[in-house]
Amino acid sequence: MAGGLSRDLIADRLDEAAELLEAQGANRFRVRAYRMAADTVRSLTEDPAEILARDGFAGLTRLPNIGDRLARAIDEMCATGRWGQLERMRGEAEPEEVFQSVPGIGPQTARAIHETLHADTLEALEIAAHDGRLEDVPGIGPRKAAAIRASLASMLARRGRQGPDDHAEPSVAELLAVDSDYRQQAKAGTLRKIAPRRFNPGGEAWLPILHTDRDDWSYTALFSNTALAHDLGRTDDWVVIYFARDRGREHSRTVVTETRGPLEGRRVVRGREAECRAHYFAE
Structure with missing residues (x-):
């Protein structure tokens, strides 16, 4: 029998994600998609890991109600035993542990990556590795960045497969609009709050979470819960914004209030500052 989680456990996680999405105000069609995927997985006569081992990623996407995005989630669970999206909705995300799965990244480097880049996923780390920001992390020079980039490419090619929208991102205008919407609703107290596990010894539900769909993008937004943000x-x-298309990997960007330079006082998407300047100056 192939390794990986059983079909019942994967189906239970998909159902739990649907319940959390519904409770946190996500689009009802997205909620329904997760429930239908759970039903499909639960009805299988073999575990998804066996399908992956025999037929590859295409074997999952041929199943009823399993598109690329949900197939990636199932693939992640089979490969790692974890599902970052579900952990985030539960408030249990531990990005440093995720980064340590990459050869050459230990605990100290993983924390430095998280705090410097505001990255939470391997996909976000891959983008930073390709656009040069990874080399800005203390302790990572060009050679180590190149090694990490190669390891990530191999890991994600095996686990997430390559898709046409893997590196696509929404415009900065769209990300800034989601950021504004999130902060307005958080201030008004209209968003569901989750209790993050990190830096929250009392288990207080303080972190507002927003799920929204715009055009063909799905977004999740939360305030940053990093040690640096607290310090x-x-x-x-x-604000950390996660985004994905149905046929692409999930990525994230962090939006902050700039504290210096020509954009001081404005909201800026980290890593896309030049586009933000063009956006604001065009206005």
Whole structure:
């Protein structure tokens, strides 16, 4: 029998994700898609890992109600035993542990990556590795960045497969609009709050979460819950936005209030500052 989680456990996780999405105000069609995928997985006569081992990623996408995005989630669970999206909705995400799955990244480097890049996923780390930001992390020079980039490419090619929208991102205008919507609703107190496990010994449900769909993008937005955000008092300013298309990997960007330079006082998408300047100057 192939390794990986059983079909019942994967189906239970898909059902749990549907329940959390519904409770957190996600689009009802997205909720229904997760429930239908859970029903499909539960009805299988073999575990998804066996399908992957025999037929590859295409074997999952040929199943009823399993598109590319949900197939990637199932693939992630089979390969790692974890599902980052579900952990995030539960408030249990531990990005440093995720980064340590990459050869050459230990605990200290994993924390430095998380705090410097505001990255939470391997996909976000891959983008930073390709656009040069990874080399800005203390302790990572060009050679180590190249090694990490190669390891990530191999890991993601095996686990997530290559898709036509893997590196696509929404415009900065769209990301800034989601950021504005999230902060307005968080201030008004209309968003469901989750209790993050990190930096929350009392288990308080303080972190607002937003799920929204715009055009063909799905977004999830939360205030940053990093050690640096807490140290600098930015837990009500830095907003992490996760986004994906149905046929692409999930990525994330962090939006912050710029504290210096020509964009001081404006909301800026980290890693896309040049586009933000063009956006604001065009206005």
